[in-house]
Amino acid sequence: MTWRRGVVIKSERELELMREAGRINARALAAAVSVVRPGVTTAEIDAAATEVLGKHGAQSAFLGYPGPYPFPAATTVSVNDELVHGIPSGRRLKEGDIVSVDCGSVVEGFVADSALTVGVGEISLEAQRLIDVTQQALFACIAKMLVGNRTGDLSAAIQGYVEQHGYNVVREYTSHGVGRNMHEDPQVPNYGQAGKGMPLRVGMTIALEPMVLSGGPETRILEDQWTVASRDGQLTAHFEHSVAVTPNAPWVLTTLDDGLDEGILFRYNQYFAGQVYPVI
Ligand code: MG
Numbered sequence: 510m511t512w513r514r515g516v517v518i519k520s521e522r523e524l525e526l527m528r529e530a531g532r533i534n535a536r537a538l539a540a541a542v543s544v545v546r547p548g549v550t551t552a553e554i555d556a557a558a559t560e561v562l563g564k565h566g567a568q569s570a571f572l573g574y575p576g577p578y579p580f581p582a583a584t585t586v587s588v589n590d591e592l593v594h595g596i597p598s599g600r601r602l603k604e605g606d607i608v609s610v611d612c613g614s615v616v617e618g619f620v621a622d623s624a625l626t627v628g629v630g631e632i633s634l635e636a637q638r639l640i641d642v643t644q645q646a647l648f649a650c651i652a653k654m655l656v657g658n659r660t661g662d663l664s665a666a667i668q669g670y671v672e673q674h675g676y677n678v679v680r681e682y683t684s685h686g687v688g689r690n691m692h693e694d695p696q697v698p699n700y701g702q703a704g705k706g707m708p709l710r711v712g713m714t715i716a717l718e719p720m721v722l723s724g725g726p727e728t729r730i731l732e733d734q735w736t737v738a739s740r741d742g743q744l745t746a747h748f749e750h751s752v753a754v755t756p757n758a759p760w761v762l763t764t765l766d767d768g769l770d771e772g773i774l775f776r777y778n779q780y781f782a783g784q785v786y787p788v789i
């Protein structure tokens with residue numbers, strides 16, 4: 510994996526480009542999700558996302574990404590125990606599966622990176638709960654993307670929310686800075702201590718991505734050398750948004766919801782009805 514060292518602060522103009530990339534990425538994920546049903550192949554899910562990137566003139570940040578061999582698709586599609594980096598293939602989804610789709614778009618040299626997990630047809634309550642907790646861990650983390658906080662606050666928000674619900678966070682893979690490169694500093698683990706780490710500054714952009722395991726935290730790499738799965742075969746889930754620090758509030762770059770532009774924190778409270786999150 511390549512990693513650009515040093516935290517790159519983005520200008521307003523650069524954030525606008527990242528927002529454009531993020532909007533296209535969100536559309537690609539929406540298209541991918543729209544074809545999810547029993548019987549569809551993971552390659553067909555990838556094709557739906559790839560078509561959107563092409564239609565908007567965006568390049569893929571994933572296709573050709575260096576690894577054991579260049580990544581062969583525009584999305585990663587990971588099913589059930591597969592956590593991240595699944596290679597789209599002829600595998601057919603079954604009723605009750607859960608599937609994570611991760612996509613990266615490049616617009617005028619700037620990358621947006623986001624992911625989500627959805628059910629295939631009817632899924633178990635247990636699977637739905639895992640999906641919900643993972644998504645809410647992402648929101649809990651986004652709410653900490655504030656000037657004056659530190660990267661440890663992001664890590665602790667994810668770990669705290671996930672473990673409080675009886676699940677585990679991944680240890681080997683992290684949230685990460687994003688910009689002209691898909692992976693930049695700072696590296697932000699899914700676990701850590703509040704108040705530690707690098708201070709968050711205006712113009713920092715981080716792809717926040719809780720990767721959650723319903724069983725033990727250990728992972729393994731499958732024979733294709735890319736796919737990361739839970740070692741114990743238990744279900745996993747993954748959500749991701751690329752988010753900018755602004756003077757006032759988090760700015761979610763990879764959403765279709767324009768109401769999240771300018772990072773209006775009260776929106777997050779809708780997702781946390783009945784739970785208390787400090788709005789700073
Ligand atoms: Mg991603």
Ligand code: MG
Pocket residue numbers: 622685716718749
């Ligand atoms: Mg990422």
